[in-house]
Amino acid sequence: MNNKPLLALMLFLGFSLVQLEQVAAQERKAFGPYSLYLEQARNEQILGITDSTGALTITTPQSSSTLKKEGFQVLPLVLLQQYNSFAPYGWNDGLLIPAKGYQAYMNAGFKLQHRRWQVQINPEAVYASNPAFERFPTTETDDIRLAYANYLNYSDLPDRFGRGSFQKATWGQSYLKYTADKWSFGIANENMWWGPGYRNALLMSTSAPGFWHLSLQTSRPLKTKLGSIETKMIAGRLEGSNWATNPEAFEVNGQNESIAKSADWRYLSGLSISYQPKWIPGLYLGLNRVFQIYRNDLGSGLTDYLPFITPFQKKGVPGEDAKKRDQLASVYFRWVLPESKTEIYGEYGWNDHKQNVWDLAGSPSHAAAFLIGMRKLFPVQGSKDKYLRLNLEITQLQQSADRLVRPAGAWYMHGSIRHGYTHQGQVLGAGIGPGSNSQTLDIAFWNKNQVFGFQLERYAHNLDFFYDAYTQVMVDYNRKWTDIMLNTYTYRQWGQIGLRAALNAAWIRNYQWQENRNPLNMQVQFGLNYRFSKQN
Numbered sequence: 430m431n432n433k434p435l436l437a438l439m440l441f442l443g444f445s446l447v448q449l450e451q452v453a454a455q456e457r458k459a460f461g462p463y464s465l466y467l468e469q470a471r472n473e474q475i476l477g478i479t480d481s482t483g484a485l486t487i488t489t490p491q492s493s494s495t496l497k498k499e500g501f502q503v504l505p506l507v508l509l510q511q512y513n514s515f516a517p518y519g520w521n522d523g524l525l526i527p528a529k530g531y532q533a534y535m536n537a538g539f540k541l542q543h544r545r546w547q548v549q550i551n552p553e554a555v556y557a558s559n560p561a562f563e564r565f566p567t568t569e570t571d572d573i574r575l576a577y578a579n580y581l582n583y584s585d586l587p588d589r590f591g592r593g594s595f596q597k598a599t600w601g602q603s604y605l606k607y608t609a610d611k612w613s614f615g616i617a618n619e620n621m622w623w624g625p626g627y628r629n630a631l632l633m634s635t636s637a638p639g640f641w642h643l644s645l646q647t648s649r650p651l652k653t654k655l656g657s658i659e660t661k662m663i664a665g666r667l668e669g670s671n672w673a674t675n676p677e678a679f680e681v682n683g684q685n686e687s688i689a690k691s692a693d694w695r696y697l698s699g700l701s702i703s704y705q706p707k708w709i710p711g712l713y714l715g716l717n718r719v720f721q722i723y724r725n726d727l728g729s730g731l732t733d734y735l736p737f738i739t740p741f742q743k744k745g746v747p748g749e750d751a752k753k754r755d756q757l758a759s760v761y762f763r764w765v766l767p768e769s770k771t772e773i774y775g776e777y778g779w780n781d782h783k784q785n786v787w788d789l790a791g792s793p794s795h796a797a798a799f800l801i802g803m804r805k806l807f808p809v810q811g812s813k814d815k816y817l818r819l820n821l822e823i824t825q826l827q828q829s830a831d832r833l834v835r836p837a838g839a840w841y842m843h844g845s846i847r848h849g850y851t852h853q854g855q856v857l858g859a860g861i862g863p864g865s866n867s868q869t870l871d872i873a874f875w876n877k878n879q880v881f882g883f884q885l886e887r888y889a890h891n892l893d894f895f896y897d898a899y900t901q902v903m904v905d906y907n908r909k910w911t912d913i914m915l916n917t918y919t920y921r922q923w924g925q926i927g928l929r930a931a932l933n934a935a936w937i938r939n940y941q942w943q944e945n946r947n948p949l950n951m952q953v954q955f956g957l958n959y960r961f962s963k964q965n
Contacts, residue, residue: 477767520860553601584849625774636860670854722754864893878922927958
């Protein structure tokens with residue numbers, strides 16, 4: 430794709446939009462795919478300030494920016510800079526790539542609404558210096574290197590995006606939508622977040638760039654006699670990274686173990702639905718389901734284009750294995766309890782069909798992953814504008830003990846789709862990646878337009894690979910690659926200008942599963958958000 434027209438558009442927006450002072454007020458407070466508004470809306474729901482009919486589990490970074498009436502609106506200019514001192518760390522950052530060194534991101538645009546039509550042109554651009562860094566060593570034994578090559582062959586997660594600097598411009602958070610009553614239909618390239626998670630999401634997060642997709646969704650909750658329903662259906666196009674992993678990683682005992690991936694793009698179809706029971710205020714129950722398949726393998730029937738309407742049990746879908754498509758599904762809940770200023774939530778998913786109900790009953794943890802969390806707010810001096818937010822979240826993608834008798838393979842990896850569940854080289858779901866686990870404690874102080882917080886996080890890298898590689902030929906449990914991370918961040922709004930800064934430290938234990946390789950990675954982030962008119 431030729432990026433020059435988009436780069437020119439970015440420059441035009443960045444330097445000329447400042448002259449447009451007559452535009453409508455903009456409510457969104459965001460830094461690329463990171464949306465402060467969504468966090469604030471979730472907190473206010475827990476505090477009981479806002480109506481609790483919205484699940485806030487099927488969202489985009491622009492979920493807050495609906496125009497109140499027809500008109501033209503300039504979106505904020507977003508500039509973000511990042512620096513990693515040792516290795517490519519970070520996720521939930523959209524177009525940014527995993528890279529060591531300096532990286533810069535820019536996002537700007539406008540929105541126009543006329544009657545039921547809404548168009549948003551909101552391109553993004555990124556530049557990364559992308560210097561070399563320590564990779565998985567070629568000095569390991571053949572058995573270990575063969576296990577590593579196997580993971581590379583079944584995923585599109587390049588360890589480095591090229592051999593020099595990296596630059597890319599895309600249509601970013603752009604879309605065209607038509608809204609009729611309670612439904613909205615459109616085409617978009619924007620990021621999405623499905624599920625109740627704060628740090629991770631099993632099926633759809635902001636860790637990868639946005640991708641082009643058609644969507645049909647509710648524009649507001651549908652009220653029924655049994656409660657409220659929100660839903661979104663998508664059909665989109667996923668692309669490979671076009672970056673190859675270090676060729677030396679595939680050379681094992683003089684043999685090239687690399688298996689070529691298809692050059693074809695992948696068709697992704699998905700459904701997310703949330704239900705709020707009428708009798709239990711604040712409780713949301715949800716379902717997410719996605720399928721991907723290479724375009725050349727796609728059939729022409731309704732269930733080929735919309736496979737999420739097929740039965741969940743494999744026995745009800747004859748010939749499913751022959752279709753060469755990959756499925757992921759999850760169920761979730763989110764329970765908001767304003768009386769105690771608390772919410773609890775969880776998501777449980779599978780990366781394959783169950784054969785039947787007895788397969789589910791006998792082996793519910795087979796091919797499964799989960800996340801669970803809670804959020805508690807502590808108002809300061811009875812004020813709803815000042816409060817302490819405590820968030821705890823646990824994510825586990827590592828296979829359960831069921832793998833001893835029935836290996837399922839790592840999450841986001843599948844035999845038919847050699848790219849894995851990725852788009853342009855990054856995982857669409859939880860940013861910690863296949864086979865990994867994390868536990869996150871997040872504490873933040875909120876005061877209207879000011880936020881200060883810190884995270885304490887444990888991140889265990891791809892334990893599925895570790896057990897495949899390091900316990901078959903040797904018993905060496907001390908080589909797990911585990912990080913302890915302390916992340917600090919702040920946000921402050923002064924009128925039309927917002928600033929965000931973060932300092933993240935990762936104490937790395939056994940980097941790349943190499944015993945006693947224990948470096949420190951420092952990540953620095955600084956962002957500026959400029960709104961072109963004062964907020965109402």
